[in-house]
Amino acid sequence: MTLDKKWWKEAVVYQIYPRSFKDSDADGVGDLKGIISKLDYIKSLGIDVVWLNPIFASPNDDNGYDISDYQDIMREFGTMDDFDALLKGMHERGIKVVLDLVVNHSSDEHEWFKQSRSSRTNKYRDYYHWWPSEKGKPAKRYSFFDVNNDAWKYDSLTKSYYLHYFSVKQPDLNWENKALREEIYKMMRYWFDKGIDGFRMDVIPFISKDTTYPELPAQYEGDFVAYYANGPFLHEYLKEMNEQVLSKYDVMSVAEGAGVSTASAMDFVDADRKELNMLYHFDGVSLGYLPGEFKTPDPNGYNLLAFKEIYSRWDSIFAEKGWGTIYLGNHDQPRMVTRWGNDSPDFRELSSKMLTTFLMTMRATPYYYFGDELGMSNIKFDNIEDYRDIESINMYKQTQEKKGDLKKFIENQKISARDNGRTPFQWDNSANAGFTTGNPWLKINPNYLNVNVAAEEKDPNSVLNYFKKIVKFRKNEPALIYGKYTLLDKSNPDVYAYIREFEGKKMLVLLNFKAKAASATIADIDLSKAKLVMNNYIEEGKSLLDLRPYEAKIYELK
Numbered sequence: 001m002t003l004d005k006k007w008w009k010e011a012v013v014y015q016i017y018p019r020s021f022k023d024s025d026a027d028g029v030g031d032l033k034g035i036i037s038k039l040d041y042i043k044s045l046g047i048d049v050v051w052l053n054p055i056f057a058s059p060n061d062d063n064g065y066d067i068s069d070y071q072d073i074m075r076e077f078g079t080m081d082d083f084d085a086l087l088k089g090m091h092e093r094g095i096k097v098v099l100d101l102v103v104n105h106s107s108d109e110h111e112w113f114k115q116s117r118s119s120r121t122n123k124y125r126d127y128y129h130w131w132p133s134e135k136g137k138p139a140k141r142y143s144f145f146d147v148n149n150d151a152w153k154y155d156s157l158t159k160s161y162y163l164h165y166f167s168v169k170q171p172d173l174n175w176e177n178k179a180l181r182e183e184i185y186k187m188m189r190y191w192f193d194k195g196i197d198g199f200r201m202d203v204i205p206f207i208s209k210d211t212t213y214p215e216l217p218a219q220y221e222g223d224f225v226a227y228y229a230n231g232p233f234l235h236e237y238l239k240e241m242n243e244q245v246l247s248k249y250d251v252m253s254v255a256e257g258a259g260v261s262t263a264s265a266m267d268f269v270d271a272d273r274k275e276l277n278m279l280y281h282f283d284g285v286s287l288g289y290l291p292g293e294f295k296t297p298d299p300n301g302y303n304l305l306a307f308k309e310i311y312s313r314w315d316s317i318f319a320e321k322g323w324g325t326i327y328l329g330n331h332d333q334p335r336m337v338t339r340w341g342n343d344s345p346d347f348r349e350l351s352s353k354m355l356t357t358f359l360m361t362m363r364a365t366p367y368y369y370f371g372d373e374l375g376m377s378n379i380k381f382d383n384i385e386d387y388r389d390i391e392s393i394n395m396y397k398q399t400q401e402k403k404g405d406l407k408k409f410i411e412n413q414k415i416s417a418r419d420n421g422r423t424p425f426q427w428d429n430s431a432n433a434g435f436t437t438g439n440p441w442l443k444i445n446p447n448y449l450n451v452n453v454a455a456e457e458k459d460p461n462s463v464l465n466y467f468k469k470i471v472k473f474r475k476n477e478p479a480l481i482y483g484k485y486t487l488l489d490k491s492n493p494d495v496y497a498y499i500r501e502f503e504g505k506k507m508l509v510l511l512n513f514k515a516k517a518a519s520a521t522i523a524d525i526d527l528s529k530a531k532l533v534m535n536n537y538i539e540e541g542k543s544l545l546d547l548r549p550y551e552a553k554i555y556e557l558k
């Protein structure tokens with residue numbers, strides 16, 4: 001195997017949810033000037049790339065994932081001048097900027113949709129998916145963000161239904177129309193010509209649709225997401241996008257791989273196919289929820305054996321070709337430490353560091369979610385009124401309509417709701433955690449008094465300082481980036497152990513995922529000269545293979 005080195009394989013990506021990072025104008029909403037004021041903090045992390053969630057003009061039905069103008073900035077976030085200053089400030093500090101490309105759908109307030117909806121003969125009609133009502137009701141399509149899960153919305157003006165896989169304010173764009181595709185490529189070139197360094201592509205596997213809109217094939221019953229991700233011309237369009245746009249710039253591309261399995265992942269990221277660079281899967285983050293239920297955590301927690309199997313399998317498919325990604329948190333997920341670690345006072349810091357060790361030692365580009373470097377945890381709202389997320393609000397309504405158990409719904413949301421990961425960033429212990437002098441758009445986690453940047457910068461053993469240390473460590477250690485991954489002690493239910501190996505150098509990673517002491521069993525490997533190079537405990541433990549609760553250790557093996 002020849003090593004195909006690329007900057008985006010060696011990068012650590014830091015994801016910023018702009019709405020919640022830093023507010024500069026006291027409207028309670030984070031903004032671009034806020035990010036600019038914190039560039040030195042971002043630089044201090046040692047990361048290479050910043051991915052910003054959508055910053056484009058939007059009525060914010062789904063916090064910017066409903067775009068009304070792809071070449072304008074959201075009013076609450078600032079102006080194009082602010083964006084240019086932000087890009088310049090990042091580049092001056094050697095940080096690359098990746099934006100969110102949301103082109104499966106637009107906002108219903110986009111000019112294209114306004115035109116499209118106005119008459120059946122409008123020039124933009126075919127920019128979206130319409131079904132004339134004289135043909136009867138179209139075949140069932142499921143919507144993620146509709147109280148009735150119905151992805152078809154009847155529009156009386158032209159007596160037709162339009163398709164929306166997400167909310168009614170997010171009509172799906174019609175990629176089968178070449179004119180639409182050309183507009184999208186032109187818009188992408190606009191941003192690349194400005195100098196951005198890549199796109200994270202929102203639900204990109206969903207873009208191609210069978211426009212005869214047949215009944216959902218039986219094989220996809222119960223898994224409509226996989227159907228959405230298998231449109232007839234998907235890969236033709238990605239190739240076309242690569243040829244017309246991506247190949248012309250030194251940029252990175254990463255697909256949000258909703259509905260993509262290990263069997264089809266290579267179709268997106270095999271370099272020979274000339275489509276995209278990376279993809280992130282959902283197998284990991286779906287673990288530990290009850291199947292067939294809406295984000296309902298298994299009362300027994302998640303199974304570490306299954307966790308290890310998922311990440312090992314995803315590593316193996318990219319062993320020779322392609323490249324993976326790794327993440328445990330993002331804006332669609334609860335906080336990493338609550339979901340995958342332990343947010344109790346005894347273990348919040350240790351388990352945050354342990355999970356960070358996992359993310360920074362796998363063979364894949366880490367996508368690290370802002371706030372996880374502080375060990376921020378779920379806010380766990382008791383009342384639906386505190387939620388801002390369309391998903392939580394809709395699902396609550398749905399539960400209400402179905403006469404379901406609302407108390408249970410709220411309890412489940414404390415673990416799984418997206419707003420847990422969207423609460424404002426915690427800068428210091430002043431009012432509103434230093435995020436805003438106004439009224440924050442979403443409540444701030446009361447633990448900001450202890451969990452904040454100012455306190456953690458001062459503490460050499462903080463989660464923040466551990467993060468900085470391990471990012472630097474990874475970046476200087478090719479074995480952790482390109483090294484072969486070998487799972488050890490596979491059947492150990494508590495410990496995740498593996499070796500990363502590159503050009504004769506071996507790094508052994510030992511992670512205790514449990515709140516109790518645990519031991520690893522490792523045979524046939526000479527550990528006599530092992531040197532401890534990273535540990536989330538201050539004092540070195542008694543023996544190499546015995547791990548304290550949530551202990552994370554990295555050894556260099558000679």
Ligand code: ISL
Nearest residue numbers: 062065102144166202203258331332391
């Ligand atoms: O978060 C989810 C459900 O809880 C996912 O199903 C999510 O909707 C799906 O992965 C698509 O996510 C992306 O597109 C959505 C947007 O709401 C998400 O924030 C975005 O990451 C629609 O644009």
